Amino acid sequence: MIAVVDYRAGNLTSVMKALDHLGVNAVVTRDPEVVATADKIILPGVGHFSGTAILEKTGLRAAIMRRIEQGAPFLGICVGMQWMFESSEEAPASRGLGLFSGGCERFPENVKSPHVGWNSLTWQNGSRLFQGVPSGAYMYFTHSYRAPVVAASVARCEYGGEFCAAVEQGNLFGVQFHPEKSGATGLKLLENFCRLSC
Amino acid sequence: MLTKRIIACLDVTAGRVVKGVQFQELRDAGDPAELAAAHSNAGADEVVLLDISATHEKRATLIDTVRRTARSLFIPFTVGGGIRSLDDAMAVFDAGADKVSINSAAFADPALITRIAERYGSQAVIVAIDAKRVNGQARFEVYTNGGRRPTGRDAVACALEAEQRGAGEILLTSMDRDGTGAGFDCELTRAVSQGLNVPVIASGGGGDTRSFVDVFQSGLADAALAASIFHFGPHSLGDLKRGLQSAGIPVRWPC
Numbered sequence: 001m002i003a004v005v006d007y008r009a010g011n012l013t014s015v016m017k018a019l020d021h022l023g024v025n026a027v028v029t030r031d032p033e034v035v036a037t038a039d040k041i042i043l044p045g046v047g048h049f050s051g052t053a054i055l056e057k058t059g060l061r062a063a064i065m066r067r068i069e070q071g072a073p074f075l076g077i078c079v080g081m082q083w084m085f086e087s088s089e090e091a092p093a094s095r096g097l098g099l100f101s102g103g104c105e106r107f108p109e110n111v112k113s114p115h116v117g118w119n120s121l122t123w124q125n126g127s128r129l130f131q132g133v134p135s136g137a138y139m140y141f142t143h144s145y146r147a148p149v150v151a152a153s154v155a156r157c158e159y160g161g162e163f164c165a166a167v168e169q170g171n172l173f174g175v176q177f178h179p180e181k182s183g184a185t186g187l188k189l190l191e192n193f194c195r196l197s198c
Numbered sequence: 199m200l201t202k203r204i205i206a207c208l209d210v211t212a213g214r215v216v217k218g219v220q221f222q223e224l225r226d227a228g229d230p231a232e233l234a235a236a237h238s239n240a241g242a243d244e245v246v247l248l249d250i251s252a253t254h255e256k257r258a259t260l261i262d263t264v265r266r267t268a269r270s271l272f273i274p275f276t277v278g279g280g281i282r283s284l285d286d287a288m289a290v291f292d293a294g295a296d297k298v299s300i301n302s303a304a305f306a307d308p309a310l311i312t313r314i315a316e317r318y319g320s321q322a323v324i325v326a327i328d329a330k331r332v333n334g335q336a337r338f339e340v341y342t343n344g345g346r347r348p349t350g351r352d353a354v355a356c357a358l359e360a361e362q363r364g365a366g367e368i369l370l371t372s373m374d375r376d377g378t379g380a381g382f383d384c385e386l387t388r389a390v391s392q393g394l395n396v397p398v399i400a401s402g403g404g405g406d407t408r409s410f411v412d413v414f415q416s417g418l419a420d421a422a423l424a425a426s427i428f429h430f431g432p433h434s435l436g437d438l439k440r441g442l443q444s445a446g447i448p449v450r451w452p453c
Contacts, residue, residue: 010318013294018272047319114321114366116397117420118243118450119200138201138450140243140274142321142366159200181274181296183238183453 002026002194003038005064007054010046011180015077018180018187024194032063040072040194045079046142046178049104050091052083065097073171075193081167081174082147090145099172102148111160114144118182121165123155129168129175129192130155137185139165139177147176201448202414203421204435205244205399206237206428208267210279211251213259217377217426227429231266237428238273240435241453245271246299246369246423249279250344257286261293268294278326278369282307287314291322299369301326302342305349305356308363315364324399325360326369329353329386338386345373357390357398367397369423375403377426382409387417399423407433407441414447 004015006028019026019042026042027034035041041064045051055061068074076084083096088104096103107113118138123130146163149156155166157176167174173193179186208215208230215227227233234245247267249260257280264277277290278299287298303310304325315323328345329338338353349356357368370390372383382403391398397420400413404424413419428435439451 010291010322011296013292014296017269017294021270021272046321112395112397112420114396115200116321116367117200117203138453142274144320181272183273187272 001038002040002042003035004028004042004044005035005055005060006030007051007058007060009044009051009079011044011077011178014178014180015042015044018190019194022187022191022194030058030060032059035060035063035067038067038072040196041067041074043074043076043080043083045077045081045083047079048090049079049082049088049145050094051079052096053091053094061097068099068171071171073193073196074173076174077180078143078176078178081176082145084167084172084174085147088145100147100150100152100167102150104145104147106145108160114142115146115159116142119157119159119177121155121157123166127154127166127168128196129166129173129189131192133185133188139175139179139182139186141177143176199448201243201450202419202442203243203399204241204410204438204449205246205421205423206234206242206435207246207248207401207423207425208233209248209250209425210260210263211249213263215429216250217429227426230263231269233429234267234271234275237435238271240428241439241451242273242428242435243421243450244274244276246276246278248299249277261289264290264293264295276324278324283310284313284317287318291318297322297324297366299324299326301328304360305340305342308359311360311363311365315366320364320366323365324367324369325357325365326371327353327356327360327390328371328373330373331383331386336385336389338389341373353386354389354393358393361394361396365396367399368394369399369401372402376401378403379405379427381405382413382417382419382422384412384417387413387419391418391420397421407438407445410438410442411445411447414442
């Protein structure tokens, strides 16, 4: 069973709809005990980084962290991926999980922000998330802050400079774009995550 | 590279897609859920559903239509028309919309933009501006209430205010060109797009491939929206995208 963490993120419905379409057994939950026994965890997200503060208050942060340490596959989407880093300029008072080093920054002023629309990615061979996704495929993005390229960045995207489009390391996965809104290619990526055995 | 988006619009009343010319003369174009799926498969980058009746008694039908349409749509989905309160917006989000488009209410109650943005994020709020040329000059007046009520306000200033209040995108419709297929109003689109930091979706007048090339190149649009040309022809979304690609416009193709 996959636990989709409910912290009032705007794309919760869309993520569930996509999982339902894929025939995946998933539950929406805000209960740390459900997270503690989940096979996999998905943290959706769209909107403001400060929205993740509620995870701290409700005990979900600790439950997610413990389950990750036990080896359960975790997928963060959009703000959910940004939360895997240390921090974000968007909400300096909120701390991320710090699974990857560095903080999220605003786009430079020479490009329109938010970065909205379909952008192409470059990804590394051997990525489990992108298996079977055709090279040069487009994904749908909508965000005003971006995570830095780190060693675990398996996909990069270009908009006012290069930024991290996806991370993958052991049982940790994160995507800046919205696979639930990226048509057939996005669904393929979600399916890859759901079929993983870590 | 970030691509230019082609957005298919479904004007809906009483659960059916219709299309008018210059906000009048409606004709039936089919079932919203079926058309949305067909446009998505054909290469549309997003789907917008506009409730053009938006009367109180038809709201329940709309929510049902939104739910049905969203069920098998896995590209961004915007719903607009008759959204006057945070509650209206919430009902539409709950039914599966990713973004809402607000028009008259954004002018009657500008704080609504901020209220929805604070709850769902700016990326979920589109402010729709319907504008008309003043005496054929390069001045554009904003109209509300389905193009029936002139506001005396300037389109560029209104778009900027909407951005400052939290709108994540502006949907800009030229009332002069709506439904004519005569080409987008590039002057209007450029004037608004230049002054903004958020993306501008051009609407009204989309016809042949050239008209889309023009609105991206000279109008500086980030996205272009059209309805009737995709429902009734003259060309398919695939033809349009191939044409744009040959003209050097970055588009998501093949999808």
